[in-house]
Amino acid sequence: MQKLVIQGGSPLRGEINISGAKNAALPVLCAALLTSDTLRIENVPYLKDVTTMLILLEQMGISVLNSSESEIELTAAQLSSLVAPYEMVKTMRAAILVLGPMLARAGEATISLPGGCAIGLRPVDQHIKGLRAMGAEIKIEHGYIHALANQLQGAHIVMDIITVTGTENLMMAATLASGTTILENAAREPEVIDLANCLIAMGAKIQGAGSDTITIEGVKTLHGTTHRVMPDRIETGTFLTAAAANRGDIHLKETRRDLLDAVLDKLTEAGATIKSGENWISLKMDTTPRSVNLRTAPYPAFPTDMQAQFMAMNCIADGTAIMTETIFENRFMHVQELKRMNANIKVEGNTAIVKGNLKLEGTNVMATDLRASASLVIAGLAAQGETIIDRIYHLDRGYACIEEKLSHLGAKISRIN
Numbered sequence: 001m002q003k004l005v006i007q008g009g010s011p012l013r014g015e016i017n018i019s020g021a022k023n024a025a026l027p028v029l030c031a032a033l034l035t036s037d038t039l040r041i042e043n044v045p046y047l048k049d050v051t052t053m054l055i056l057l058e059q060m061g062i063s064v065l066n067s068s069e070s071e072i073e074l075t076a077a078q079l080s081s082l083v084a085p086y087e088m089v090k091t092m093r094a095a096i097l098v099l100g101p102m103l104a105r106a107g108e109a110t111i112s113l114p115g116g117c118a119i120g121l122r123p124v125d126q127h128i129k130g131l132r133a134m135g136a137e138i139k140i141e142h143g144y145i146h147a148l149a150n151q152l153q154g155a156h157i158v159m160d161i162i163t164v165t166g167t168e169n170l171m172m173a174a175t176l177a178s179g180t181t182i183l184e185n186a187a188r189e190p191e192v193i194d195l196a197n198c199l200i201a202m203g204a205k206i207q208g209a210g211s212d213t214i215t216i217e218g219v220k221t222l223h224g225t226t227h228r229v230m231p232d233r234i235e236t237g238t239f240l241t242a243a244a245a246n247r248g249d250i251h252l253k254e255t256r257r258d259l260l261d262a263v264l265d266k267l268t269e270a271g272a273t274i275k276s277g278e279n280w281i282s283l284k285m286d287t288t289p290r291s292v293n294l295r296t297a298p299y300p301a302f303p304t305d306m307q308a309q310f311m312a313m314n315c316i317a318d319g320t321a322i323m324t325e326t327i328f329e330n331r332f333m334h335v336q337e338l339k340r341m342n343a344n345i346k347v348e349g350n351t352a353i354v355k356g357n358l359k360l361e362g363t364n365v366m367a368t369d370l371r372a373s374a375s376l377v378i379a380g381l382a383a384q385g386e387t388i389i390d391r392i393y394h395l396d397r398g399y400a401c402i403e404e405k406l407s408h409l410g411a412k413i414s415r416i417n
């Protein structure tokens with residue numbers, strides 16, 4: 001199993017490019033299921049989750065052509081299998097995103113229930129509730145969702161909770177439904193807007209993406225298009241936080257400031273100087289950061305996918321931080337590992353109290369999920385001595401070439417077997 005070895009203490013300096021967003025690329029890849037034409041996708045990040053999604057789509061009969069490392073063409077002329085097996089879904093929960101488009105296009109879909117994972121139970125009841133409201137017959141048997149619908153019907157769906165992939169699944173299904181679908185209490189994440197833009201370019205009629213009410217007027221067919229995936233706001237935030245935690249001075253290109261308001265506000269509160277232009281953000285931190293309190297919540301509030309990285313920064317910051325996680329019930333798995341590096345963190349329910357003003361010490365730690373892994377990388381970069389991070393396959397799910405990018409910024413980091 002591969003590990004990362006980090007020698008702490010080198011400040012990050014220089015410039016790198018940010019990749020396309022994992023959480024935008026995955027639903028856009030699934031949108032290819034909605035048409036028999038070719039969908040060309042640009043700025044696709046080179047990630048394990050993308051590879052897994054492509055294997056799944058190929059198993060369903062989609063032909064995949066890579067025209068370059070970050071450009072992919074997908075053609076779903078005919079779907080040869082309507083099953084997403086457990087082996088695929090268990091390694092990547094976003095596989096649930098094939099449910100809506102497959103059902104809308106082929107009238108049938110069988111998908112393994114994703115099951116629980118490290119960060120929480122993550123049920124898919126809202127996806128199922130929405131598809132049932134659109135007339136699908138759904139049975140859950142032997143751990144699989146079996147869905148049937150000759151023709152989905154438009155419906156007025158009020159989601160019980162805000163769900164990102166739930167909104168995306170239902171929005172995709174509704175594009176080919178008969179009549180109008182209204183999704184209320186929809187997720188407002190920028191990745192939902194990115195998907196809507198791709199679907200609109202494919203001929204879908206969608207209004208309101210980015211607000212909490214999305215209206216989709218079903219059309220008979222969708223056609224091919226070319227879509228460029230938005231920049232990864234979480235990768236951007238991860239590099240900025242890493243620089244803020246170790247007196248860095250970095251310039252990130254191919255990204256967007258407007259995607260990261262809540263994160264940039266907190267980095268400024270921590271003492272960083274942030275500048276930005278049309279497609280770049282730079283951060284300079286001259287001192288030890290100040291501790292920042294935060295509370296995760298759906299967009300545009302502070303993202304849960306940045307909580308672990310900020311915790312690593314708070315461990316070495318001046319002061320004490322109160323950090324509350326409201327999205328996932330078990331997203332403090334990194335606490336145990338950070339404590340092994342000498343962090344002073346106390347967890348009470350969904351709140352972590354992080355006492356800063358200390359030196360982290362390098363040691364052997366284990367990645368438990370994607371962003372927990374990123375927090376250990378940040379901690380390792382700020383720590384004294386050597387940190388060895390095990391189980392980095394979690395990191396590879398969501399960060400493209402992370403050690404190359406960090407090495408380019410001056411970090412002492414390498415991958416070993």
Ligand SMILES: CC(=O)N[C@H]1[C@@H](OP(=O)(O)OP(=O)(O)OC[C@H]2O[C@@H](n3ccc(=O)[nH]c3=O)[C@H](O)[C@@H]2O)O[C@H](CO)[C@@H](O)[C@@H]1O
Binds near residue numbers: 123124191305327
């Ligand atoms: C591939 C992708 O885009 N992943 C992102 C997406 O995950 P994902 O879309 O899976 O997360 P959701 O927005 O659905 O989850 C939010 C909360 O709703 C709950 N829930 C969700 C669906 C449902 O049917 N029932 C239910 O109870 C979940 O357990 C969780 O507590 O949004 C999360 C929240 O911003 C991010 O952390 C993930 O990086």
Ligand SMILES: C=C(OP(=O)(O)O)C(=O)O
Binds near residue numbers: 092094305370371398
């Ligand atoms: C939780 C995440 O991803 P996923 O929903 O794919 O597990 C994440 O990107 O932090």
